[in-house]
Amino acid sequence: MLHSGAAAVTPGIRSTTDAAIAAEAEHSPHNYHPLPVVVSTGEGAWVTDVEGRRYLDCLAAYSAVNFGHSHPRLVAAAKAQLDRVTLTSRAFHNDQLGVFVTELAALAGKDMVLPMNTGAEAVESGIKVARAWGYRVKGVASGEANIVVMAGNFHGRTTTIVGFSDDPDAYNDFGPFGPGFRTVPYGDVGAIAAAIDENTVAVLVEPIQGEAGVIVPPADFLPGVRELCTRERVLMIADEIQSGLGRTGATFACDLVGVVPDLYLLGKALGGGIVPVSAVVGDADILGVLRPGQHGSTFGGNPLAAAVGTEVVRMLAGGEPQERARMLGARLHERLGALVGDGIVAVRGAGLWVGIDIDPALGTGREFCERLMARGILAKDTHGQTVRLAPPIVVDEADLDWAVDELAAVLSEVSDR
Incomplete structure (x- = not known):
């Protein structure tokens, strides 16, 4: 070389x-x-x-860019779709979205995929879904839902997300911030258990904290979170935007310890380094709480992004x-x-x-x-x-x-x- x-x-x-x-x-x-x-x-x-x-x-x-710059399979998928149609909005169906969500759901072993654009949008969508699930399924009182998050987290740059960051560069001078988040030490299942109450709808966690310095939690942490969330009827949301899609030697970092969260948050590599593609992936009893008009994106699920995303999923499906x-x-x-x-x-x-x-x-x-x-x-x-x-x-x-x-x-x- x-x-x-x-x-x-x-x-x-x-x-x-x-x-x-x-x-x-x-x-x-x-x-x-x-x-x-x-x-x-x-x-x-x-x-x-x-x-x-x-x-x-x-x-x-x-x-x-997990699959490298200008990967020929991904570039070919993008070029082929550029010659057909790139954007329809979700006001209409397009012939690429159904293929994408079906194959991504199968890769993750889940029922449904909510496509968006950026990683931060996936996190925001996951928060909305968790709250709606809490009110409509769990029975949390209106306006009382809370989500447990980790110290040292990085989930994006929107005002909701930086509101529960503990990095001064992320949150200084960007408030006021909304309530509804409880921060506990990363890697401490006991602290999560102590923070959960009857109004807790989710635990949001990075399987490996990237921005914090590639921090790997104790081997029993994610299995402990999974067991706790199941017992307390709380959603486990895994932010796999950086750690997912092959980076850690597995499809998802959660796979390394045999854990399946309720919701995967995906992004970055899902767009093959060509277009922004993100997704919330989960089962129908959770993502099915969304109703027409309650969440969306003009570009989310666009046919160009779906075509590239499908090729990414197919590359991962072989395990290479x-x-x-x-x-x-x-x-x-x-x-x-x-x-x-x-x-x-x-x-x-x-x-x-x-x-x-x-x-x-x-x-x-x-x-x-x-x-x-x-x-x-x-x-x-x-x-x-x-x-x-x-x-x-x-x-x-x-x-x-x-x-x-x-x-x-x-x-x-x-x-x-």
């Missing part, structure tokens, strides 16, 4: 990079702090910038992406684990999803990402000291080894300062 730096940089092209970054800085709100690279093309696990320099993408758009993530993930974790104590404090994760805690004495996570970028690897930091790696599942084993070698070189370089 031709690694980063092999392509010559044409004199004068640097101004193109500078101009693109300057245009964003001048005309876009500063709600992101991206690394100073301007991506122009992508294929598989690699992207190329406007200078012709290649980078191994170890973020995969926060798992939205999941097995590849499991096998490559085992190698990645083994190699990174060998670096613990040499500038790395801890390594966590599952499959091709890793959180690496950097020794504060050596620098911040952001600084390490900048150093990795200079070596041709794109990664993302979170919470100060953690570097996240989540390469596309199609990444070559040799490229994965090279990325770890480059990280080791950065650690050695910084330690020798």
Whole structure:
């Protein structure tokens, strides 16, 4: 594989990079702090910038590009649908939606699929469904429903969702926020049990907390939540927007511990890195509480998104992406684990999803990402000291080894300062 730096940089092209970054800085709100690279093309696990320099993408758009950039099956599905019809709204039926929801429901072992667009929309939809179920099925008094959520959670950026975040960057200056959420420590079944009362309609949980730093809970946590929710007649809602669809070496991260939630919240990879597609997936006795006119989206379930989503589901149905993530993930974790104590404090994760805690004495996570970028690897930091790696599942084993070698070189370089 031709690694980063092999392509010559044409004199004068640097101004193109500078101009693109300057245009964003001048005309876009500063709600992101991206690394100073301007991506122009992508294929598989690699992207190329406007200078012709290649980078191994170890973020995969926060798992939205699980199957790699420009995957031929997904691109073909999108192109074929572009020539037919792309949007009808849900005022009419289209010939792609029925296929999509049928095959996704089968993949998840559920009855129904509520399609939306973004992950945050899936979370908002899950909250609405849980509340409606609580009032119409469980018999909770009107306006009294509550949902138990986890400390350290990240479920999106809408005002409802940031209202139950404990990250000041997420919620400061965006209130007031609505009531109805109770926060407990992640990984503590006892705390969840103590927070549940007769008005609790759901427990909302990430099987692995991504934004928090790829935090993996104790092995008995999700099974304990499942047992508790069943006993207390409370819905278990699993936010698998980042952890789902092959990333962890299984179709869903819940599969790793043999747990089936009442509702799956899906997104990111469901759109194949081409279009935004999300979904709430559950059985008819829960999703069936929605009635005409009570929830919807102009673009949700559009035929273009459905066509791409169907191809994603078919790729997953064979199990090959999941097995590849499991096998490559085992190698990645083994190699990174060998670096613990040499500038790395801890390594966590599952499959091709890793959180690496950097020794504060050596620098911040952001600084390490900048150093990795200079070596041709794109990664993302979170919470100060953690570097996240989540390469596309199609990444070559040799490229994965090279990325770890480059990280080791950065650690050695910084330690020798």
